[in-house]
Amino acid sequence: MEEQESPELRTFVFGCSSTVCKELKSLRHVSVTAIAIGQEHSVAASADGDVYTWGRRPASSAPVTVGTSEWSYTTERRTSPTPMRALSMRRALEGSRITAIACAASHAIAASQDGVVYTWGSGKDGQLGLGYATTTAREPAPLKALAHFRIMMVACGASHCLAATPDGRLFAWGLGLNGRLGLGAGSSGEIVPIPQRVPALADSTIVQLDAGFAHSVAVDDRGIVFTWGRGVDGQLGHGELRDELEPRPIADLCRAVGPCLRIACGYYHCIAVCSTGSDIVEDQLVHWGIGAATTGSMGGSGAAEPASSPVLLERGAIPGRAKMTHVAAGAYHSAILDDQGSLYTVGNGDCGQLGHGNRESCHTPQHVEYLTPYWVRTVACGKDSTVACAATRSANGCAASGTSLSSATDMLYTVTSGPKSETTSITEAGLPNTAPEMDPKEKDFWFRQVAPHWESARKLPRLRTRWLKGLPPAARARLWPLSIGNDLNMTPEVYRIYRRRAELARASSSEKDGDSRVPSAGAKRSLAAIDVDLARTFSRLALFARGGPFTTTLQEVLDALALFRPDLGYVQGMSYLGGVLVLVLPDSYTAFVALANLCLRDELFPFYRLGKGAPWRHFSCFQNALSAILPHVAQHFDEISITPDMYLVEWMLTLFAKVLPFDVLCRVWDCYFLDHTPFLFRVALGLIKSMDSELCRSDLGECVYLLRHVEEHVAEIGGDALFECIFSISLPESILQEIDSLLFYSRTDFC
Numbered sequence: 001m002e003e004q005e006s007p008e009l010r011t012f013v014f015g016c017s018s019t020v021c022k023e024l025k026s027l028r029h030v031s032v033t034a035i036a037i038g039q040e041h042s043v044a045a046s047a048d049g050d051v052y053t054w055g056r057r058p059a060s061s062a063p064v065t066v067g068t069s070e071w072s073y074t075t076e077r078r079t080s081p082t083p084m085r086a087l088s089m090r091r092a093l094e095g096s097r098i099t100a101i102a103c104a105a106s107h108a109i110a111a112s113q114d115g116v117v118y119t120w121g122s123g124k125d126g127q128l129g130l131g132y133a134t135t136t137a138r139e140p141a142p143l144k145a146l147a148h149f150r151i152m153m154v155a156c157g158a159s160h161c162l163a164a165t166p167d168g169r170l171f172a173w174g175l176g177l178n179g180r181l182g183l184g185a186g187s188s189g190e191i192v193p194i195p196q197r198v199p200a201l202a203d204s205t206i207v208q209l210d211a212g213f214a215h216s217v218a219v220d221d222r223g224i225v226f227t228w229g230r231g232v233d234g235q236l237g238h239g240e241l242r243d244e245l246e247p248r249p250i251a252d253l254c255r256a257v258g259p260c261l262r263i264a265c266g267y268y269h270c271i272a273v274c275s276t277g278s279d280i281v282e283d284q285l286v287h288w289g290i291g292a293a294t295t296g297s298m299g300g301s302g303a304a305e306p307a308s309s310p311v312l313l314e315r316g317a318i319p320g321r322a323k324m325t326h327v328a329a330g331a332y333h334s335a336i337l338d339d340q341g342s343l344y345t346v347g348n349g350d351c352g353q354l355g356h357g358n359r360e361s362c363h364t365p366q367h368v369e370y371l372t373p374y375w376v377r378t379v380a381c382g383k384d385s386t387v388a389c390a391a392t393r394s395a396n397g398c399a400a401s402g403t404s405l406s407s408a409t410d411m412l413y414t415v416t417s418g419p420k421s422e423t424t425s426i427t428e429a430g431l432p433n434t435a436p437e438m439d440p441k442e443k444d445f446w447f448r449q450v451a452p453h454w455e456s457a458r459k460l461p462r463l464r465t466r467w468l469k470g471l472p473p474a475a476r477a478r479l480w481p482l483s484i485g486n487d488l489n490m491t492p493e494v495y496r497i498y499r500r501r502a503e504l505a506r507a508s509s510s511e512k513d514g515d516s517r518v519p520s521a522g523a524k525r526s527l528a529a530i531d532v533d534l535a536r537t538f539s540r541l542a543l544f545a546r547g548g549p550f551t552t553t554l555q556e557v558l559d560a561l562a563l564f565r566p567d568l569g570y571v572q573g574m575s576y577l578g579g580v581l582v583l584v585l586p587d588s589y590t591a592f593v594a595l596a597n598l599c600l601r602d603e604l605f606p607f608y609r610l611g612k613g614a615p616w617r618h619f620s621c622f623q624n625a626l627s628a629i630l631p632h633v634a635q636h637f638d639e640i641s642i643t644p645d646m647y648l649v650e651w652m653l654t655l656f657a658k659v660l661p662f663d664v665l666c667r668v669w670d671c672y673f674l675d676h677t678p679f680l681f682r683v684a685l686g687l688i689k690s691m692d693s694e695l696c697r698s699d700l701g702e703c704v705y706l707l708r709h710v711e712e713h714v715a716e717i718g719g720d721a722l723f724e725c726i727f728s729i730s731l732p733e734s735i736l737q738e739i740d741s742l743l744f745y746s747r748t749d750f751c
Contacts (some may be wrong), residue, residue, distance in 0.1 A: 006335060008392040012371065015353030015385030021370045026080045029053065029547030032389035037382030039105040048542045049097020050088050050549040051110060052081035083549030086139040089583055092541050093473065093663045104156040110140065114152030117143040117163055125159040125221060126193030127174035145194045146171065157211035163195065168205030170218060171195040178214050179245030180229030183207030188245050200246040201226065212265035223259020225272065233268040235289035241308055243482045253310055259282050266329035273324045285313040316364030318344050330381030336365055341375030343368045343388055343454050351384035446475040454482045466672050470667040477586050481594055483673035490593040495560055502527065502559030512638060526562035526570035537575040544579055554582045557592045564596060571608045574599060574654035580657055603677040606655050617742055619644040625681055625735045633692050640700045647707035651684055659710045664719040677739050678731055686726030690717060
């Protein structure tokens with residue numbers, strides 16, 4: 001049995017024409033706090049704020065909403081959840097963690113903890129909220145129209161979106177057909193490409209929201225349910241089969257049953273938990289919409305008549321003592337969580353989506369027995385599938401230590417998973433760094449004037465001026481590989497070969513002498529060192545730790561490098577270089593090519609062979625530069641016996657990746673790729689200059705601490721202040737000549 005301190009976190013999926021419950025093993029150990037399912041793709045958010053996507057790419061050439069360009073060109077389905085690079089990069093650069101997600105068949109929406117909203121996918125009906133109808137947004141774009149609002153709740157319909165602030169202000173945008181936006185007769189049937197406040201709810205404080213195929217629902221702080229949009233299938237619950245152009249409260253629901261605690265929308269139905277306000281009478285399940293009259297929550301196409309008013313749903317297998325803490329709705333089925341971590345499903349089971357090991361439908365909620373050993377934390381329903389995130393139970397059947405149902409219940413107020421159009425038109429996210437929010441003139445300059453004409457453009461004075469100010473984050477994926485180059489003539493085939501060799505090395509338990517296909521013991525030692533270093537790499541960001549979104553990708557890149565150069569092997573510090581490249585560049589092959597060429601540069605290679613003597617030339621050169629530019633610091637260092645090797649090794653080995661905030665680091669790398677080794681010297685001297693007064697009044701121990709913890713200092717003074725110090729450093733001609741001499745050593749000295 002698992003110890004309580006280390007619960008197993010697992011994500012399960014059932015349905016999609018399979019009666020077998022399957023685990024998404026790539027999400028094991030990932031603390032999934034939110035899930036949303038479109039028609040044939042899914043999105044999940046972790047406690048760390050990373051977002052993963054997986055599902056089917058349509059057979060047509062239309063792109064998909066999964067927000068990643070790393071689709072295989074040989075398969076139609078990505079069964080393994082893949083992290084969305086753009087959102088993880090924003091987390092690394094800005095500390096922006098995603099807390100709310102929702103998706104429909106062709107678009108998706110997410111909100112960060114600081115209230116920033118991102119949309120991506122198809123925008124032909126204005127549902128991306130970018131201010132115009134667009135064919136597609138290939139990666140998440142922040143909504144500028146909501147920049148002044150802190151959004152915490154989001155929902156998706158087939159062609160519209162909803163969002164709300166913590167104080168209950170509700171916004172809607174997209175296709176206004178049937179009144180699904182709730183903006184009144186003026187917008188019905190119109191495309192509204194910019195988020196608009198829903199005026200009819202201006203006096204209400206919205207605490208929950210969701211969206212069906214063409215209808216919307218919101219709950220205020222009194223528990224009153226408002227619905228609007230398409231109503232011909234009874235999904236509005238007003239007792240009438242007609243559309244509503246503005247939010248309308250469901251009459252007498254609170255008086256007859258009780259205030260609404262939880263609510264979810266399916267395609268054409270709603271399911272809700274209402275409080276009776278009694279310790280004796282349990283909370284009640286109610287539902288309304290198509291199919292409710294004959295088959296409970298959602299019985300599918302066999303329903304004779306829609307239930308146009310709320311109908312009580314029997315609790316079925318849900319124990320009377322249990323509180324219902326969360327509900328989710330798919331096309332024609334629903335799911336309920338209780339406060340004991342148990343999952344119950346009801347409705348259509350034709351595709352195995354109920355998780356009962358068969359294709360039978362259920363008229364009342366039934367327990368998903370397969371998940372009995374687990375405490376289910378959150379659940380989402382799609383067209384014909386269900387996804388649940390769970391943790392192992394402790395010995396007494398409660399949630400294991402470190403797990404809490406609060407993530408599931410809290411999610412109700414921040415996340416909804418929209419349904420989900422009946423027609424699949426999913427958009428593929430391509431180049432993950434061509435951000436839609438980039439200024440058109442900037443985009444034209446970097447992507448049309450510079451990138452295609454790199455060899456000539458790199459010499460333009462105006463390029464240098466703009467480059468040294470820092471590249472736009474969206475341009476780095478294209479320009480960094482160009483500036484690093486590929487002198488090693490790496491190809492995708494070479495990368496595949498060395499990845500395969502690394503896989504063999506990890507899989508083999510013994511070596512066979514004379515078998516060239518089996519890597520050496522030295523190579524295996526390198527692979528073991530990589531495993532140790534992964535979790536240490538940018539540990540505060542949790543991107544490469546166990547279960548991290550980019551752990552596997554970075555491991556593959558480092559493994560291939562270690563096998564490509566077994567004479568060099570893996571050296572501590574390479575993981576930081578690889579980590580930056582994996583985060584910035586569009587795929588693992590491009591990151592491998594950049595890392596392999598980078599590690600063999602003259603300014604870096606000597607530091608990977610510290611025992612061979614060459615780095616001391618760099619130390620001597622840097623000491624001369626320090627004496628020439630900051631003589632008072634050099635004198636103080638000499639008096640307290642601080643030498644460059646005490647701090648410069650860590651700085652140079654990682655190109656400052658271990659000691660600088662990520663956003664500052666990326667700009668440092670921008671400039672380094674343009675000016676090479678001299679700029680590294682200027683960065684090191686600029687760091688020392690920025691804290692020279694503090695260094696000069698510190699003793700040996702204090703100075704060493706400051707030099708090895710410069711990230712704290714840079715965070716305090718800010719990146720702009722650091723770059724002022726860097727650009728104020730002018731290297732004398734004698735130092736530049738000495739630096740040039742460092743680059744002409746013979747590599748044979750290290751063999």
